[in-house]
Amino acid sequence: MPNGPKMSEANVYERIRPLLIKAPVPLEQIARSLGLAVEMSANLEQGISGEIACENGRYKISTASSEHPYRQRFTLAHELGHFALHRSLIGNGLDDNKMYRSDAHIGKYANSEIKLVHERQANAFAAKILMPRELLEAEIAKEKSTLGSSKAPLTKLYRTFQVSPSAMQWRLKNLGLSEQVDMDS
Structure with a gap:
């Protein structure tokens, strides 16, 4: 049940570990294996690098078309970190700006529940899965x-x-x- 009860970072990491066997890691496949929809190169508002949104219990991660593909990969992994670690704080969604801050008051999902510590945790999770x-x-x-x-x-x-x-x-x-x-x- 991918979008059901909260999975801990350890549970998510163990679940995706079989996909972390070759570089570059298949991030879109990882996200989909967790039940998330993915839209790479989305038309997001200026200044937004990525977002995760929840509609009807389904999560979708989008990355900005204005970003370099490598940056889009990091953004996708960062949003996966929010899904794994901070799902209870996501609400309807959150936007991350170019500095990976969610309270920028731009975009559709400015989210003051996500603090700097959460952004750092999402970055660490992203690095761990992108570069095992x-x-x-x-x-x-x-x-x-x-x-x-x-x-x-x-x-x-x-x-x-x-x-x-x-x-x-x-x-x-x-x-x-x-x-x-x-x-x-």
């Missing part, structure tokens, strides 16, 4: 071996995982893997 530790470590090892180098190129990593360079840099830093990557490449 095991896949990232394996890709770093593969690149180092292929190149015969002590470091993997950042460019190759963010393109493989289809995330922005800054998202990859943050994830590497948070996992303590930065020293294994050439951050200038």
